[in-house]
Every structure is written in C-alpha cells, then in structure tokens.
Amino acid sequence: MIAATTKLTREEVAHIAALAHIALGEAELALYQEQLSAILDHAVQLQALDTDAIPPTASVLPLRTVLREDETASTLPVADALANAPAVRDNCFVVPPVR
Amino acid sequence: MSDLYNLTIHEAMDALRRGDITSVALTQAVLERVLAVDNDICAYLTLTPEAALEQAEAADAARAAGKDAPLLGIPIALKDNISTQGIETTAGSKILDGYVPPFDATIVRKLKAAGAVVLGKTNLDEFAMGSSTENSAFFPTRNPWDVTRVPGGSSGGSAAAVAAGEALAAVGTDTGGSVRQPAALCGVVGVRPTYGRCSRYGLVAFASSLDQPGPLTRDVTDAALMLQVMAGHDPQDGTTRPDPVPDYLAALSPDVKGLRIGVPREYFAEGLQPAVERLVREALQMFVELGAELVDIHLPHTDYALSTYYLVAPAEASANLARFDGVRYGYRAEGHFETIGDLYAQTRGAGFGPEVLRRIMLGTYALSAGYYDAYYLKAQKVRTLIKSDFDAAFAGTAGCGVDLIAGPTSPVTAFRLGERTADPLQMYLADIFTLSQALAGIPAISVPCGFDADGLPVGLQLAAPALQEARMLHAAFAYEQAAGWHKRRAEMLLQKPFDYTKWQSSLWSDKSIEKISHMAMQNRAVIDNAIGEDLH
Numbered sequence: 001m002i003a004a005t006t007k008l009t010r011e012e013v014a015h016i017a018a019l020a021h022i023a024l025g026e027a028e029l030a031l032y033q034e035q036l037s038a039i040l041d042h043a044v045q046l047q048a049l050d051t052d053a054i055p056p057t058a059s060v061l062p063l064r065t066v067l068r069e070d071e072t073a074s075t076l077p078v079a080d081a082l083a084n085a086p087a088v089r090d091n092c093f094v095v096p097p098v099r
Numbered sequence: 100m101s102d103l104y105n106l107t108i109h110e111a112m113d114a115l116r117r118g119d120i121t122s123v124a125l126t127q128a129v130l131e132r133v134l135a136v137d138n139d140i141c142a143y144l145t146l147t148p149e150a151a152l153e154q155a156e157a158a159d160a161a162r163a164a165g166k167d168a169p170l171l172g173i174p175i176a177l178k179d180n181i182s183t184q185g186i187e188t189t190a191g192s193k194i195l196d197g198y199v200p201p202f203d204a205t206i207v208r209k210l211k212a213a214g215a216v217v218l219g220k221t222n223l224d225e226f227a228m229g230s231s232t233e234n235s236a237f238f239p240t241r242n243p244w245d246v247t248r249v250p251g252g253s254s255g256g257s258a259a260a261v262a263a264g265e266a267l268a269a270v271g272t273d274t275g276g277s278v279r280q281p282a283a284l285c286g287v288v289g290v291r292p293t294y295g296r297c298s299r300y301g302l303v304a305f306a307s308s309l310d311q312p313g314p315l316t317r318d319v320t321d322a323a324l325m326l327q328v329m330a331g332h333d334p335q336d337g338t339t340r341p342d343p344v345p346d347y348l349a350a351l352s353p354d355v356k357g358l359r360i361g362v363p364r365e366y367f368a369e370g371l372q373p374a375v376e377r378l379v380r381e382a383l384q385m386f387v388e389l390g391a392e393l394v395d396i397h398l399p400h401t402d403y404a405l406s407t408y409y410l411v412a413p414a415e416a417s418a419n420l421a422r423f424d425g426v427r428y429g430y431r432a433e434g435h436f437e438t439i440g441d442l443y444a445q446t447r448g449a450g451f452g453p454e455v456l457r458r459i460m461l462g463t464y465a466l467s468a469g470y471y472d473a474y475y476l477k478a479q480k481v482r483t484l485i486k487s488d489f490d491a492a493f494a495g496t497a498g499c500g501v502d503l504i505a506g507p508t509s510p511v512t513a514f515r516l517g518e519r520t521a522d523p524l525q526m527y528l529a530d531i532f533t534l535s536q537a538l539a540g541i542p543a544i545s546v547p548c549g550f551d552a553d554g555l556p557v558g559l560q561l562a563a564p565a566l567q568e569a570r571m572l573h574a575a576f577a578y579e580q581a582a583g584w585h586k587r588r589a590e591m592l593l594q595k596p597f598d599y600t601k602w603q604s605s606l607w608s609d610k611s612i613e614k615i616s617h618m619a620m621q622n623r624a625v626i627d628n629a630i631g632e633d634l635h
Contacts, residue, residue: 024456049400049484061295066337086430
C-alpha cells in the first residue's frame, strides 16, 4: 500500500534519473520532483480499487506466441546499419570505454 | 478544375479514373497550397516535392498503361514517427534530428504499393507524447480553423494538413487518442483501428501495447479507403492479427435502422464544454431520427483510465526509448566522456524534451524495485477492469448489448497555444475520452459533428468491439451523410500573418523561429524549381 499523497524526495528523483541514464541539473531535478509528485498523486486513486482477484492485462491480444517458418530473409547491409551512427570505425560503432 | 487540393480521395479518384485530371496536376495543386499556407500552419517537418512529383508522374504513366490501384496518384502526408526509406524521420525529437531510416514502415510500403504519392512528413508532439503538438522539438503546428489555437496532438501536423488542404489524407498514430483528438479539434475524420489491425513495423515505438497507426481524412469514405490499404497481417509485426480484412467501402450505407448505440453516463461528466455536449447530443438525436436506438449504459471504470494510461504508457515508453543512447543513430552529446554511461546520460538529458523526460522518469519509477506492484502491476489490473467494462457493454449481460458506444472525442474544442503547457496534468486531461478505448484495444472513430460559436469544430466518437471497424465506419458514414459537416472547409485568416513574437518568448527559442522561416524559404525554392514555370 502506498501513501495518500506522494511527495518524491530530491534524492528519489536523482535515483530515477540515474536508472534512466538521464543527466539532470539542479533546477530540472526540482521541477521534476514537483511534477512527478503531482502525477503520482493523481494515480493514488487506483489504490481504492480492489484488484486482488483481477489478472493484469499486458496485452489485449487473444494471440499466443507467434511462430513462423525459419526462412532466410535479407538483412540490412552493414553500411546501411552504420549510416546514421555519430561515430564509426572498422564497421563498428565507436563509444567511450565501458566500465 | 479549381481547388483540386480540397478534393476528397474518392472525388479525386473518380476524376483521375475519368481522365479529367492527372496526378501531377493534383500533386502540384496540393504543393502550391502547402506553399501558400504552411508558413502559418506549420504542418510539415519535411516536404519532399521532387520525389512526390516523380511518384505522381509514375502514377499517371501507370494509369495511361491501363493500370489502376486504390490510391493511384493520391497525394498524402505521413506523421514523422513513421519510417520512410531515405527521408528524414525525427519523431519530432532533437535526439533523432537528421536520422534517415534505411527502410519503409509496412504501412508506408502498402500505401505506396496502392499508388499513394508521399508529400512529406508532418509535425507531432515529440515521440507522439502530447495533446497539442506543442511538444515538438522543432515548432508548434497551428489549427487551420484558428491559427492562434492548437491542432490537438500528437498527430497535429497530419490533422492540420488534411484540414488546411495540404494533403488529401494523412496517416497518424494513436497511442491514447493521438489520431482521434486532433481529428476532432481540426474538423476531420480520424480512425484508431483495433490494436493489431495495422502493422506497427517501422513506427517509432512509444507504448507497444497501445500504439496503432490510423488515417486522418476529410470524410468517412476516405477513411474506409485508407484503412483498407493499411490493415492486415504483417509477418514483421507479431502482434498483427491474422483475421481477414473485410471490404470497408461495401459496409458504408446510410441505413442504421435498429443499430443500438450505447451512451455512457460517464462521458457526459463535469469538465465537458457546454457547446461540445450540445453538439454531441444533437448528433445522437440525429441517429435516433435515422432509426438507431440510444441505450443508456455505464462504464464504471472510466474515471480510472487517465491514471492507468499514465502509468502503463510511460512504463512501456521508458523501455522503448532506452534505445536512444547516442551510439547507433541520432544525436550524440558533444564533448569527451570517460565512460559510456556518461555518454548515455548526457546525450539523453540534452536530446529529449521535457515531456519525454517526464514520461521516461515516470515509467522508470513505476517499474522500479519496490514500486512495481503498487504502480505498474496495479495499472495493468485496472486495465483489465476498463476492458471488462467495454466487453460487458457490447456483450450485454442481460440482453442489453450495444453495437457501438458514442460520446465526445474531446471534452473541449481547440485551446489556445500555450494555454495548457505549464501544467502537464492539465494537458493529460485533454485525452480523457480517448484513453479507455486504447487501453481496451478496441477501434474508435472521430467524425465532425458541428462547430461552436467561435467556429471551432467538435468531434463525435464512435467505438466498436475489436475488429468491428466496418460497423463503426458504417454508422459514421450514415451520420456524416445526414449531417453534412464534412463539406465545410477551414477558412484561414491568411491575410493576417501570425505574430510569432507573441508566443515564441514563452515557448520556443529563437532557433525554432529561424528554422520555420528557413524551412519555408527552402520549400518555396524547391517547389518552384520542381514545378517549373508552367504554373506561373
């Protein structure tokens, strides 16, 4: 159960931004702290509904896992796949160190 | 023939088939219209006049060789979150500025195969997140019925283009109302198909369990023609439905005797503008006069749709938009980065606009450890309840099942630029009547049902059970033919150029203004060059 009003702390907003890989300045953190809290406050109304016996809907489709024949199809040429990249070398995307 | 740009698709097809006009003449007329009005409307992000005229010439040549196709030679516009091979596709975002897709979306491939001529790409709220097109990273689009007002959103560029004569029809995408709401605010027809009816392959994904592309047109017949081409199973989208596509055009008849139309009490609640309520009720009365029956129904979970949608859609968006990281395509932040994590964070922080950042963070929070059950799972369960409301109304637990459900598309007519941008929740409320059908995955149409005292259009929404687009189009057609609102065209006050300085200071940077005027000049040069001297 969650509280009737949701006031996110500055640290919580910073944590969310870090999870989402988004760099934010102090002013933005303060703005989103206020706005996200207001939106979440509105969502608190859902808690009033008893949904213990209700299954979740992830998709409205009546379909189950869809299979197809395993046939070879054409693929994107490497040059096309790299054409939009900001930095490319030796048919690879160039990025800073991963650590 | 004058004003070719004002023709409907079916009128233009008749004239093309009779040989009265050519696709080149039609496409030129529409491009000339774009030149005349788009500086005020700002419907297009990218215009491709040379390619369009080449396609028009090819269509004329095909027709001369005895060929025909459902849209052969018809100039249309595509929302800029739909991938077009070789044509920039930005999704209205700085993070995709300059991105040129290496392939066509399936619906683009189908529309081209049916003979459609692509004029260009239309403006939208960034990543289709918004209800006014003011969230575009480039500039806002304006409403052809009153250029100081928004066209709705997120497919505002597509709706405005159709209303202003800048395309015979356009394609939009509808995640929570993004086709229907701008259609209502711009006085055109907009269709959200059943989830899975049209392929999402090549759409820039926002919320994958909700996104559907749909047509925006000047009348219901054109909507049927467009949907006929767009619908169907696609091996490249595992969520498309294998069910056969019926003949939508054949379903259009003026006879609705015995049709049972459910009118939910919840759709006539507080916050509905009096003029909207009056015009929608008059439309419902016209259905009675046509022989349909109105049934008072109850959709008890309607009030929960807003909260449910604004947890489910941002959660899916936070996952979908993880791909924009400055590595494979689009914008990359300037500077030297010690780690790839810094590159991601700086690129995403600077590349996404405020509404997109808000929704990514909202979705990230709803999915995060400790909050998943309380927010995301809870919303998915309430989604089940919202869907069950519709199932019960259509199936009729006590022999009271209805064929369609009617109500207003939007609680308000087009609001003024800047009126709702300060408070995100106020903007979300503009979608209040279009969210629940999207959550339930059922089709719905918005059809013009009159104008308020200020001359602003109002839309009537009709929703049908899954895969019953034909029934919905049939009823919308019968109403449209009896009411005749679709014949009215926007009279733009073009003699009074819009004063950019009034709104730019609070909403957009000087750079946006520069981009608008630069684009207008560029387009004029390209169109003049492509069309040549023969028209001047």
